[in-house]
Amino acid sequence: MKKSFFLVLAIAFVLTGTAIAADFPSYYPDKGFQNTGRVDAVYAQDNRIIIGDISYQMSTSVVVRSLSSKNDSLARVRVGANVGFKTTRGDVIVEFWMLPANYDRSKRR
Numbered sequence: 001m002k003k004s005f006f007l008v009l010a011i012a013f014v015l016t017g018t019a020i021a022a023d024f025p026s027y028y029p030d031k032g033f034q035n036t037g038r039v040d041a042v043y044a045q046d047n048r049i050i051i052g053d054i055s056y057q058m059s060t061s062v063v064v065r066s067l068s069s070k071n072d073s074l075a076r077v078r079v080g081a082n083v084g085f086k087t088t089r090g091d092v093i094v095e096f097w098m099l100p101a102n103y104d105r106s107k108r109r
Helices: 002-021
Strands: 035-043 048-051 054-065 082-087 092-099
Touching: none
Parallel strands: 054 092
Antiparallel strands: 035 048, 035 082, 048 054, 082 092
């Protein structure tokens, strides 16, 4: 009896976490993100970042958005962070969105 109760409780927590992750603030894109990935390295002094083994330049006026703030600090974009990002035609990142660790790209907004 106790085992089945805890199993049901654990499943409920997992489903709740997934539902919460899907509720983004209004300043996140409605139709998903142009690109997503995990940050491998940040070279702020060079305005360069590596996401998913690909090197990108960052705009000097890059905007960072998080679940708690429409305009956040670039310091939030660090190694291991899961991000959505928008690039220009020259692959320069102009905007970041901080994503929860359990974000699943296949389940777009």
